[in-house]
Amino acid sequence: MFRRVLQLGLGPGRLTRGLGTRRGSFTLDWEAQVLEVKKKLRSILPGEPLELHDTSHLPPEHSDVVIVGGGILGLSVAFWLKKLEKKRDAIRVLVVEQDHTYSKASTGLSVGGIWQQFSLPENIQLSLFSINFLRNINEHLAVVDAPPVDLKFNPAGYLVLASEKDAASLENKVRVQRQEGAKICLMSAEQLQNKFPWINTEGVALASYGMEDEGWFDPWSLLHGLRRKVQSMGVLFCQGEVTRFITSSSHMETSSREEVILKRIHEVHVKMDNSLEYQPVECAVVINAAGAWSGQIAELAGIGNGPPGTLQGTKLPVEPRKRYVYLWHCPQGPGLEAPLVADTSGVYFRREGLGSNYLGGCSPTEEEEPDPANLEVDHDFFQKKVLPHLAQRVPAFETLKCLMHPQVHSAWAGYYDYNTFDQNGVVGPHPLVVNMYFATGFSGHGLQHAPGIGRAVAEMVLQGGFETINMSPFLFSRFYLGEKLQDYNIL
Amino acid sequence: MAAPGAFLRRVAREWTRHARGIHDMRESVTPDSSQKRRTLLQFLSSYFHDIEVLREYLLRMEIHKMHWKNRPVSSIQEKYGPSIAGALFVLKQGGSVKFRDKEWIRPDGRGRFSSEFLEFQGVPVEAVDASGCAINYQGLDHLLPLKELRSLRLRRCPNVDDWCLGRLHPLAGSLQELSLAGCPRISERGLACLHHLQNLRRLDISDLPAVSHPGLTQILVEEMLPHCEVLGADWAQGLTLRREEQPRDTGSPVSA
Numbered sequence: 034m035f036r037r038v039l040q041l042g043l044g045p046g047r048l049t050r051g052l053g054t055r056r057g058s059f060t061l062d063w064e065a066q067v068l069e070v071k072k073k074l075r076s077i078l079p080g081e082p083l084e085l086h087d088t089s090h091l092p093p094e095h096s097d098v099v100i101v102g103g104g105i106l107g108l109s110v111a112f113w114l115k116k117l118e119k120k121r122d123a124i125r126v127l128v129v130e131q132d133h134t135y136s137k138a139s140t141g142l143s144v145g146g147i148w149q150q151f152s153l154p155e156n157i158q159l160s161l162f163s164i165n166f167l168r169n170i171n172e173h174l175a176v177v178d179a180p181p182v183d184l185k186f187n188p189a190g191y192l193v194l195a196s197e198k199d200a201a202s203l204e205n206k207v208r209v210q211r212q213e214g215a216k217i218c219l220m221s222a223e224q225l226q227n228k229f230p231w232i233n234t235e236g237v238a239l240a241s242y243g244m245e246d247e248g249w250f251d252p253w254s255l256l257h258g259l260r261r262k263v264q265s266m267g268v269l270f271c272q273g274e275v276t277r278f279i280t281s282s283s284h285m286e287t288s289s290r291e292e293v294i295l296k297r298i299h300e301v302h303v304k305m306d307n308s309l310e311y312q313p314v315e316c317a318v319v320i321n322a323a324g325a326w327s328g329q330i331a332e333l334a335g336i337g338n339g340p341p342g343t344l345q346g347t348k349l350p351v352e353p354r355k356r357y358v359y360l361w362h363c364p365q366g367p368g369l370e371a372p373l374v375a376d377t378s379g380v381y382f383r384r385e386g387l388g389s390n391y392l393g394g395c396s397p398t399e400e401e402e403p404d405p406a407n408l409e410v411d412h413d414f415f416q417k418k419v420l421p422h423l424a425q426r427v428p429a430f431e432t433l434k435c436l437m438h439p440q441v442h443s444a445w446a447g448y449y450d451y452n453t454f455d456q457n458g459v460v461g462p463h464p465l466v467v468n469m470y471f472a473t474g475f476s477g478h479g480l481q482h483a484p485g486i487g488r489a490v491a492e493m494v495l496q497g498g499f500e501t502i503n504m505s506p507f508l509f510s511r512f513y514l515g516e517k518l519q520d521y522n523i524l
Numbered sequence: 525m526a527a528p529g530a531f532l533r534r535v536a537r538e539w540t541r542h543a544r545g546i547h548d549m550r551e552s553v554t555p556d557s558s559q560k561r562r563t564l565l566q567f568l569s570s571y572f573h574d575i576e577v578l579r580e581y582l583l584r585m586e587i588h589k590m591h592w593k594n595r596p597v598s599s600i601q602e603k604y605g606p607s608i609a610g611a612l613f614v615l616k617q618g619g620s621v622k623f624r625d626k627e628w629i630r631p632d633g634r635g636r637f638s639s640e641f642l643e644f645q646g647v648p649v650e651a652v653d654a655s656g657c658a659i660n661y662q663g664l665d666h667l668l669p670l671k672e673l674r675s676l677r678l679r680r681c682p683n684v685d686d687w688c689l690g691r692l693h694p695l696a697g698s699l700q701e702l703s704l705a706g707c708p709r710i711s712e713r714g715l716a717c718l719h720h721l722q723n724l725r726r727l728d729i730s731d732l733p734a735v736s737h738p739g740l741t742q743i744l745v746e747e748m749l750p751h752c753e754v755l756g757a758d759w760a761q762g763l764t765l766r767r768e769e770q771p772r773d774t775g776s777p778v779s780a
Contacts, residue, residue, distance in 0.1 A: 168661065168687050172587055177579050178566065187713040188690030244693050244720070248713075369712075369744040370719035387712060387740050 091312040092271035092303050096127040098494065099301050099316040101275050101330050103130025105140040105252065105480055106472045107322035108259040109487025115266040117491050126268045127314065129303055133272045137408060139324050140252050140480060142447030144358055144392065146373050146383070147481040148191035148247040149215035152206045153457070153520045156478070157213040158502045159485035164246045166484035167255070174262040182258035186250040189384070190243045190372035192229075194426075199377070200239040202521060207241050216244045231367045233428055236377060249373060249383060252480055276311060277302035278319070278334045280466070294345070296335060296466045318494055320470045325353030325405075325448035327473040334466050344465060347513045351459070351474040353405040354451035359415045359444040360385065360392040365429045367391075378422040390442065395419045408446040415441060449477045455517040460486060460507040461493055470494060471509060590683060593617060594663035604642060606669035607649045611641055613666040619654035623647045624672070648672035655679035661688050668694045675701040679728075682707075686714030693720035703728040710734060712741045719748045729756040 098114060100107045111126050118124050135141045147167070149160040166173060171181045195203040203219075210217050219241055222234040228242075264270065279300035285293050298319050304311040323330045331337065331349035339345025366389055373383040382393025395418055397403065403411060424431045433441075450473050452458065458475035462468070472490045475482060489504045499505060506518050569575040600609045611621040611629070615637045620630040623644050628651075631637040649670045659667075660683035667673070673695055678684050684707050692699070699721050704710055711734040718727070727749065735741050738757030746754050 175580075175583060177569065177576055177583070185711075185713065186686060188686060188717045189713075190717070245690050248690075369716040369748050387737055387744065 088312075090305065091310070092127055092129065092273065092314050093125070093269060094312070095125070095315045096269070097124045097316065098126045098318045098320065099314055100126065100128045100320045100322055101301075102321070102323035102327075102473075103128045103133075103260075103270065104135070104138045104322065104324050105256055105259070105483045106324070106475075106486060107320070108256065108263055109483040110320055110322060110472055110490045111263045111268045111487075112259055112266070113484075113487040113491035114494065115263065115268060117488075117495055122267055127271060127316075128263075128268055129271050129273055129275055129301075131272070131274045131306075135256070137325075137448065139448050139450060140256050142358075142445060143252045143480045144249065144383070144394075145252045145480065146191065146249040148243055148373070149210055149213075150191055150193055150206065150217060150241060150243060150247075151520050152202075152209060153506075153518065154209060154213055155502060155504060155506060156457075156482070156520055157210055157215055159482040161214060161246070162485040162488070162502060163482055167250065170255075170258065174258045176262055176265045179261060182254055184250040184254055187248040188245070189248045189370065190245075191247040192243075192372045192374045193241045194225075194237045194375065194377050195239045195241075196236055196377045197238045203239050203241055206521070216246070217241050218244055229367070229371070231371075231427055231429055232374075233426055235425075242372065247373075255480075271303060273303040273305050273312075275301055275330060275333065276304045279313070280335065294465065298334060298466065298468055318468050318470065320472060320490060320494075321349075322472045324450045324473060324479070325351075327351045327450060327471070331469075331471075334463075334469055336463060336466055336469075344510075344513045347509075349459065349471070349474075349509070350454040350512060351450050351452050353448040354476075355403045355405045355408065355446050356394060356396065356449055356477070357403075357410055357414055357444060357446050358392055358394045359419065359441050360390060361433060361441045362388075362390050363430055363432060364389050365432070367427065367429065374426070376422055376426050380419055380422040380426070382423060382427075393419065393423070395422070403446075405448060408448075410444045410446050412441065412444065415444070450474055450479065451476045454512055455519055457518045457520055458482070458486065458507055459509055460489055460504045461499075461509065463509050464513075590658055590660060591662070593658050594660050596662075596665060605645060607647070608642060608644065610652075610666045610670050611649055613663065614652050614654055614657070614659075617654065617657035617659060617663070619652065619657045619659075621649060621653075622651040624650045628653075651675040651677075653677040654681060657681055658683055660684065661691065664688055664691050668692075670695070672698050674698055677701075677703040678707060679703055680706040683709070685709035686711060686717075689714035690717045692718070696720045696722060699724060701726040704732065705729070706731045708733055712736065712744075715741060715745055716748070718745070721749075722751075724749055724752045727752050727754045727756075729754065732756075 100111055107128055107130070111128055114124060114126055132138065147160065147164060149157050149164070151157050151160065167184060167186065170184060174182050193203065207217050207219055219239060220228065221239065222237050225232060225237065225240045226234050278298045279302070280296045280298050282294050282296050285295050287293055298316065300313045300315050301319060302311045302313050319334075321327050321330050328349050328351045331351075337346060337348030367384065369384070369387075371384045373381065375381045378395075380393065380395040382391050384390070385392045395414075397414070397418065401414075401418075403414075420430075420433060424434055452474035456476040458479070459471040459473060462470050470490055470493060472486055473479075475486070479486070485502055486504075488501055489499050492498065492500045511518060565575060565579060569579050597609050597613055600612055604612075607623075611623070614621050615629065615631055618631060618635065620628050621641070622628045623641060624647055626641075626644065626647070629637060629641055650672065651674060652667060652670070654667075655677050656679070659678070659681055667676070668691070671694075676692075676695070676699060684704070686709070689704075689710065692702075700723055702718070702721065702724060703726075705728050710729075710732050715729060715735070718724070727745070729735075729742065729745065732738065742754055742756045745756075746752075
């Protein structure tokens with residue numbers, strides 16, 4: 034038996050033939066085979082980019098929350114979502130921003146003021162929450178190995194001047210503000226003249242001045258501090274434009290037997306810049322924090338497609354409005370103690386830096402609204418609308434009139450995400466598109482209320498209700514019900 | 525491993541031995557990344573997530589310690605009154621207090637102080653010297669009810685910043701002397717809100733590293749407070765010599 038096996042195994046003819054052919058194939062294809070094996074290994078091992086299908090520039094295919102808009106409101110919502118989640122890395126958040134240079138975003142172009150002098154208690158509470166957040170910013174936004182965030186906060190205060198006819202409402206407003214805990218003092222015209230001798234108090238009956246926690250800060254440093262912290266918490270960023278929502282509808286009946294169509298967003302199509310490539314991102318919740326462009330995003334989700342006067346036909350009334358800010362130089366102007374002054378005529382100004390520079394502007398009336406198609410500045414607006422009132426209120430600014438070329442160093446324009454209904458923000462879910470939440474429409478106050486709004490939206494998404502500040506008056510349904518939330522303030 | 529708590533405490537003590545405030549601690553736990561020489565913990569934390577979590581923990585502990593030092597002493601306030609509560613707070617932090625017509629009460633090297641001031645009911649506090657203490661915005665709660673405070677010294681306090689200066693306006697009626705020399709976090713923006721203190725007669729704003737233009741700031745503050753004597757930077761401090769004159773005139777800062 035052994036001999037048989039040996040004969041079979043070591044039979045000279047078979048063995049040598051077998052070996053010969055194998056050796057032949059070895060030497061011919063050895064290098065090519067090794068290369069093939071190496072290529073296969075490299076494509077299987079993690080960390081190596083696939084040459085054919087490189088998708089690193091695209092957003093992920095699945096994300097729990099997609100935040101449309103990477104400005105201060107979007108980043109604030111992302112921060113609070115990550116801070117309030119129950120377990121670490123429980124939620125995947127994606128922030129989609131169409132322009133990473135923030136060239137047209139309202140955050141960077143903002144004057145940066147923060148004050149508590151509102152008439153709605155919710156707005157005052159939002160301001161107080163935000164100022165507490167900003168004061169402790171380096172505890173909230175601490176990132177290991179990064180320099181601390183320097184907000185360059187000027188605690189100079191906010192001064193509101195009121196004429197005779199507005200004096201009573203100003204007193205009422207200050208009473209509400211004091212009840213909420215803001216430290217505002219009322220001054221008569223003589224007291225105002227003593228405190229700020231550079232003001233001309235003609236036409237001023239009463240003034241309210243914030244003693245603490247009011248002033249202005251640098252919005253860029255807040256934006257970048259938030260962005261850095263939010264990235265360290267694990268939020269994904271993507272530069273792209275949201276072009277489409279894939280939704281599904283379900284017919285439901287209300288308790289009074291009315292038929293209602295509820296929609297749910299399943300996918301967000303994010304299109305890359307300068308290309309037709311897009312990525313469908315499957316998501317559970319979409320947050321509309323797109324600022325001046327929120328109206329377009331809402332239309333994409335089908336909000337407002339319906340007969341007017343019904344809930345389906347109620348559009349999101351947020352549209353971009355252009356506002357100008359001018360920077361001028363006046364050597365004899367108000368000193369270091371000058372607060373952010375809001376005149377009776379709607380003109381505001383504040384000091385900028387140590388070098389006698391001032392910046393300010395005015396909100397135009399409805400008839401004079403400039404075209405928001407671009408961010409070009411109209412210098413005539415300063416000459417005709419802003420300067421006369423400025424020079425009347427602060428006589429030192431008269432010198433700006435007498436020169437051939439006014440001392441306006443520079444000017445820029447930015448968008449307000451203007452709520453045409455009542456100039457107050459929209460927060461919370463839409464009643465029909467069930468998983469779209471709004472955080473927009475604050476018409477110039479978005480920056481100063483951003484921490485509070487972010488927290489409110491995050492609480493709504495995670496816990497189903499508002500806990501810290503009750504923002505239920507800011508829900509979308511008020512547009513359909515016609516309940517205006519008016520806050521009588523100038524800026 | 526025996527007592528990881530003890531190990532952590534030893535590590536924390538190592539790091540906090542030279543740190544006097546939250547800013548310094550931030551420096552040692554999160555040093556400036558532009559420095560070429562990295563510390564061992566920094567090096568390890570870029571490779572191990574555990575070390576990064578440890579550094580975050582140490583930072584949070586330091587912040588917590590600062591909050592703990594500045595916590596409100598409401599129970600003492602109810603029993604003895606606001607001035608004694610404020611005095612106790614300052615003495616516990618390591619500062620000194622002077623009641624009207626009495627001597628200065630200072631803690632000795634070990635932090636102990638005599639408790640004779642507990643009998644000074646109704647005697648107002650006239651001067652507080654909180655130099656070098658870890659007092660911050662919240663801790664100022666204890667000093668604001670001292671309505672007859674005449675002199676406040678906050679030299680080299682690492683946690684006093686612009687927000688704290690905005691809070692000093694309730695003392696406007698009585699405060700006559702204020703010293704902020706050497707505080708690393710005060711900038712010209714905080715100095716702008718000192719205009720509420722109209723009774724101020726002496727203000728010391730020398731050696732503030734965060735003020736960008738000390739000379740110009742001093743001129744503006746002098747304009748803002750006309751009755752006050754402002755000690756601070758020499759007005760020519762911010763000016764630099766022209767290149768040709770520099771090698772000759774190294775002594776005086778003002779060129780002839």
